[in-house]
Amino acid sequence: MKAHDGMYIDGAWRPAAGTDTIEVVNPVDEQVIGRVPAGTAEDVDAAVRAARAAFPAWAATPPAERAARLAALRDILVARKDEIAETVTAELGSPLPFSQAVHAGVPIAVAGSYAELAATYAFEEKVGNSTVYQEPVGVVGAITPWNYPLHQIVAKVAPALAAGCTVVLKPAEDTPLTAQLFAETVAEAGIPAGVFNLVTGLGPVAGQALAEHPDVDLVSFTGSTAVGKRIGATAGAAVKRVALELGGKSANVILPSADLAKAVGVGVANVMSNSGQTCSAWTRMLVHTAQYDEAVELAAAAAEKYGDRIGPVVNAKQQARVRSYIDKGVTEGARLVVGGPESPREQGYFVSPTVFSDVTPEMTIAQEEIFGPVLSIIRYEDEADALRIANGTVYGLAGAVWAGDETEAVAFARRLDTGQVDINGGRFNPLAPFGGYKQSGVGRELGAHGLSEYLQTKSLQF
Ligand code: NAP
Ligand code: MG
Numbered sequence: 460m461k462a463h464d465g466m467y468i469d470g471a472w473r474p475a476a477g478t479d480t481i482e483v484v485n486p487v488d489e490q491v492i493g494r495v496p497a498g499t500a501e502d503v504d505a506a507v508r509a510a511r512a513a514f515p516a517w518a519a520t521p522p523a524e525r526a527a528r529l530a531a532l533r534d535i536l537v538a539r540k541d542e543i544a545e546t547v548t549a550e551l552g553s554p555l556p557f558s559q560a561v562h563a564g565v566p567i568a569v570a571g572s573y574a575e576l577a578a579t580y581a582f583e584e585k586v587g588n589s590t591v592y593q594e595p596v597g598v599v600g601a602i603t604p605w606n607y608p609l610h611q612i613v614a615k616v617a618p619a620l621a622a623g624c625t626v627v628l629k630p631a632e633d634t635p636l637t638a639q640l641f642a643e644t645v646a647e648a649g650i651p652a653g654v655f656n657l658v659t660g661l662g663p664v665a666g667q668a669l670a671e672h673p674d675v676d677l678v679s680f681t682g683s684t685a686v687g688k689r690i691g692a693t694a695g696a697a698v699k700r701v702a703l704e705l706g707g708k709s710a711n712v713i714l715p716s717a718d719l720a721k722a723v724g725v726g727v728a729n730v731m732s733n734s735g736q737t738c739s740a741w742t743r744m745l746v747h748t749a750q751y752d753e754a755v756e757l758a759a760a761a762a763e764k765y766g767d768r769i770g771p772v773v774n775a776k777q778q779a780r781v782r783s784y785i786d787k788g789v790t791e792g793a794r795l796v797v798g799g800p801e802s803p804r805e806q807g808y809f810v811s812p813t814v815f816s817d818v819t820p821e822m823t824i825a826q827e828e829i830f831g832p833v834l835s836i837i838r839y840e841d842e843a844d845a846l847r848i849a850n851g852t853v854y855g856l857a858g859a860v861w862a863g864d865e866t867e868a869v870a871f872a873r874r875l876d877t878g879q880v881d882i883n884g885g886r887f888n889p890l891a892p893f894g895g896y897k898q899s900g901v902g903r904e905l906g907a908h909g910l911s912e913y914l915q916t917k918s919l920q921f
Contacts, residue, residue: 460546460636462493466502466659467642469509470652476501481632481659486552486771486808495635498660500668503627506656507674510598510625513653518595518623525621526577532617532648533570540567543640547608550634552771552808553733561733566613568889569905576910577621588921593914595623596700597676600669602662602690603638604682605631605773606736606830611704612641614893614904615679616655622913627656627675629666631682633773635659662686676700677913681738684828684853684898691901702902702912704738704894706828707856710849711741712871714842715750716863717883723754725884726859727761727834731812734770735781735832739857739879739893743818743825744836745845751838755796755816758836762797762812765832771808772831778808781831788815788824793835820848828854842871850876855896859884878903 462483465472475496483493496502517525536543543566544558553562582593599619603611612628619626630638642657658665670678670690680690681704694701711726713719729741746754772778785800798813810831818825818835825835839845849858855877862868865882872880876896892908894900902912 460493460542460549461639462495462636463639464494464496466496466498466506467639467646467657468502468506469513469656470646473505475499476505481635481661483550483633483636484774485549486773488806489808492549493636495639495659498629498658498665500664502658502660503629503665503668503672506627506658507598507669507672509653509656510627511674513651514598514625517625517651517654520623522577522580522582522621525623526574528648528650529570529574529577529617529621532644532650533567533574535644535647536563536567536570539640539644540564543609543637546636546640547634550636551605551608551773554768554770557733557770562607562609565607565887565889566609569610569613570617572889572906573617573621573910576907580621580907580910586918589918590921592917592919593911594917596913596915597624598674599624599626599913600672600675600678601626601628602666602669602678602680602682603628603630605633606733606738608634608637609641611681612638614909618904618910619679619913620650620654621910624677624913625654627658627669629658629660629669632659632661670694673697677702679912680704687900702904703900704902704904705898705900706854707738707740707895707899708743708826708828708852708854709739709741709857709859709877710743710745710875711859712745712845712849712861713747713750713754714845714860714862714867714871715747716867717861719750719754720757721884722861723757724761727758727814729859730834731762731765731769731832734772734810736772736777736830738828741857741859742829742834744834745839745848746836748838748840751836755836758814758834759796762814762834765812767803769812769832772810773808775808777830778802778810781810781829781833784824784827784829784831785813785833788818788822788833788835791822791824793818793822793824798832820851826852846871846874853898856899
């Protein structure tokens with residue numbers, strides 16, 4: 460795993476304008492594993508200028524050729540998938556099998572989907588006496604978090620490039636090595652200089668400079684709601700396109716007719732996966748009062764099995780944050796069934812898989828995004844009550860519904876204020892639009908909907 464000491468700008472690794480660096484830490488053993496430059500507004504400006512200069516030629520490149528470059532990118536991600544998984548494991552701390560299957564596997568699927576979409580998408584259509592063209596928006600500023608470090612990069616860069624946009628990426632400070640590795644694969648794929656540029660750095664410095672840069676046409680941000688609100692406000696003031704993928708507090712609604720053991724088992728696995736650092740995680744499990752005690756027992760047994768197998772959270776700050784939420788749950792009167800605030804290990808940013816029962820909908824742990832391996836089990840009296848609780852947060856990113864038959868589950872899912880719902884354990888679909896209702900965000904990623912975020916329309920009348 461190599462750390463570059465420069466920025467990838469205009470097709471080459473170039474020295475940063477300043478001398479500050481960011482230490483990359485392995486969350487399992489707290490050792491420094493590399494250093495990357497901490498970019499400034501000057502680096503961002505150089506990258507935006509490169510992206511602007513490359514834009515006309517890339518926008519004019521036939522979609523089939525853009526598709527060929529994306530297919531090459533996908534193939535290189537496949538060829539380097541072990542290295543990707545090892546890099547994500549080193550800087551995020553996720554267990555290697557999960558890094559291989561998800562952190563490396565999903566971006567490969569997404570890159571492949573955009574290679575195909577670029578080749579087949581209708582960039583031009585006839586509407587009565589008009590021809591409507593779908594044209595690239597321009598220069599994209601992409602700001603990504605650390606929890607799915609490569610997926611969140613590819614979910615922005617692949618559709619942007621498919622659309623004919625050029626990109627400047629500011630990845631999370633905790634996971635810059637994965638971003639640097641991605642820049643290497645872009646270079647190997649023969650994507651022209653300036654089409655993709657990387658500036659590593661801190662959010663309030665490099666991130667903010669990118670979000671505020673007057674020559675960026677669209678800002679695509681994934682991260683916290685607090686930062687997302689500021690980025691949305693900045694973009695609004697500049698009348699600039701913006702896409703926001705923010706937090707979540709998703710409900711896993713288990714209706715009385717469901718297979719309870721399966722719904723609870725899959726629900727616990729969903730929350731513990733990636734150490735709870737998944738914005739769409741079903742962190743609230745809603746169970747009918749008649750099945751409540753049985754569900755709590757099943758969830759406790761499932762969570763205990765995780766014990767030592769889950770990875771750490773990303774850094775000391777997140778560990779402290781998650782532990783303070785667990786303390787708060789206890790203080791507000793929830794019952795700790797498994798886990799707790801104590802560190803399970805001397806070293807590393809570990810948090811025990813934790814399950815709370817007797818959680819009421821208004822408690823802090825039922826309202827705020829914890830971003831750790833913490834599940835809250837909430838009791839409901841009837842379907843109307845379940846719906847009110849499920850919809851009773853500021854968020855609306857994801858959710859799950861379990862029922863004896865699909866029709867019943869679908870009827871309930873249609874009443875949820877949320878962007879995606881898994882029915883009876885439905886699988887992740889890399890072509891399905893992903894994004895939030897309410898304060899979980901604006902816009903959609905993935906598939907054709909994700910591509911359209913990077914396009915604007917022009918109508919010619921005849
Ligand atoms: P964050 O601070 O919002 O970070 C997301 C990205 O935005 C990072 O690249 C970050 O840089 C950058 N950033 C930070 N401040 C900025 C600013 N003022 N202007 C422009 N860019 C800025 O989120 P975080 O610190 O990684 O995590 C905090 C919380 O966000 C989590 O606990 C969780 O609740 C939520 N989160 C949600 C998602 C999601 O997918 N919805 C993903 C990750 C986190 P730095 O890396 O330097 O901070
Ligand atoms: Mg941050």
